[in-house]
Amino acid sequence: MFTAANLQVIFDLLTKILIFLERPIVQLQIILIILTFLITWLLSKSLDFLRFKSKLPLKLNKLNQKSLIFINYLQFPLIALTLLILLNNFMNSQNWVNGLVIRTTTVTIIFTLYRLFLSISYIIFHKTTVKHYHYRFFIPLVLLFIGFQIINEITDIQQLANVVLAKFFDGVITIGGLLQATIGLYLWIYALSGIQDITYRLVKNKTTISSGIIEASLTLIRYLLIGLAILIALTNLGLNTATIAAITGGLSIGIGFGSKEILSNFISGILLLFEGALKPGDVINLDNEMATVKKLSIRSTTIITPNNVEKFVPNQTFLTSSVITYTGSDRVIRLLLPVGVSYNSNPEQVIELLIQVGQDHPEVLTTPPPSVYFIGFGESSLDFELAVWLDNPIVHKRVTSELNLAIWKVFNQHNIEIPFPQRVVHIQNN
CATH class of the missing domain: 3.30.70.100 (Alpha-Beta Plaits)
Structure with a gap:
């Protein structure tokens, strides 16, 4: 729970932020940074218009589509980085304080490298896969990094992270621990998913091991690492080993009564993955309806009907009922x-x-x-x-x-x- 000391810490931090923002040189830097990015946006839009008028995208498409991807992803950050470097040089020549501009330049460099990484990923990997991680993993990660940089420039981020929000059992929940247990766990889960996809492609292309065994093994490892991350997250919330054991023990009793179907689907998913009875791309007939298997996971299998409707079928369905497959040994x-x-x-x-x-x-x-x-x-x-x-x-x-x-x-x-x-x-x- 909040104490007078915690409230005082937050009040002091807010006071520092207000004092920092009231400084004329800080306000000048903020205005210059905003103007820099506004000019960057206008220049980027102007270049897009010129390319459209000169039909350059069409020419690049015919010559080299990869060049167009690099231009689209690196145009804005490179213009912004160039203008920020010029702004830094100008402020140095005037002997002005430019700490905020320097920090913004550093963040822009990181952002440029991120956009370069994205453009290369879109060229190498399938567009749909990259787009999935682009919006659900990379953008939150970059925004989190930028947010930390801004807060760290204004105040002591470590002091803010140590502020106690509440007491839970024998431990305390701090702002930092709560962020690690929520945002950190979210990013970790998506990072593991991406690592699993890349590892699956590499191992599948380099070995003769069955794709079902590879996917099953990687899936099990991913779930084990997620379970380990959950334990670490609970520890970051200030819970000790005895408290975690008491919570998980109580949950296990409830799960034992209410998760028979979940456990059955979990085991069925493992069996399907190891046996290789179903694979992504297989064509099956389920309930007198033809469909294509899109993805196999631990709990359910995703199928797509000819009407482009996605269905999530519990894994135990494929082990407890008759399912026709048209692509078991071949597709003929x-x-x-x-x-x-x-x-x-x-x-x-x-x-x-x-x-x-x-x-x-x-x-x-x-x-x-x-x-x-x-x-x-x-x-x-x-x-x-x-x-x-x-x-x-x-x-x-x-x-x-x-x-x-x-x-x-x-x-x-x-x-x-x-x-x-x-x-x-x-x-x-x-």
């Missing part, structure tokens, strides 16, 4: 199209035309080749089946539609009738 599937023609048709001609339709479609495999089966004599039709092979199960519905349309056209050209069921009703008068 057979597509059967039933076709009925009138009894006036020549079966040999029908077979020849159906095989030709299958061969003409660009997505039908030539090996195995298309085949036709004369499966029987219906009530009003001769019944056939066209069998074709595809190497992409997810397109089977579209290919079926295109093949049916082609069959309709070729039958019309050769005057082959596709009959429909007919019934003759006799009405007897009594």
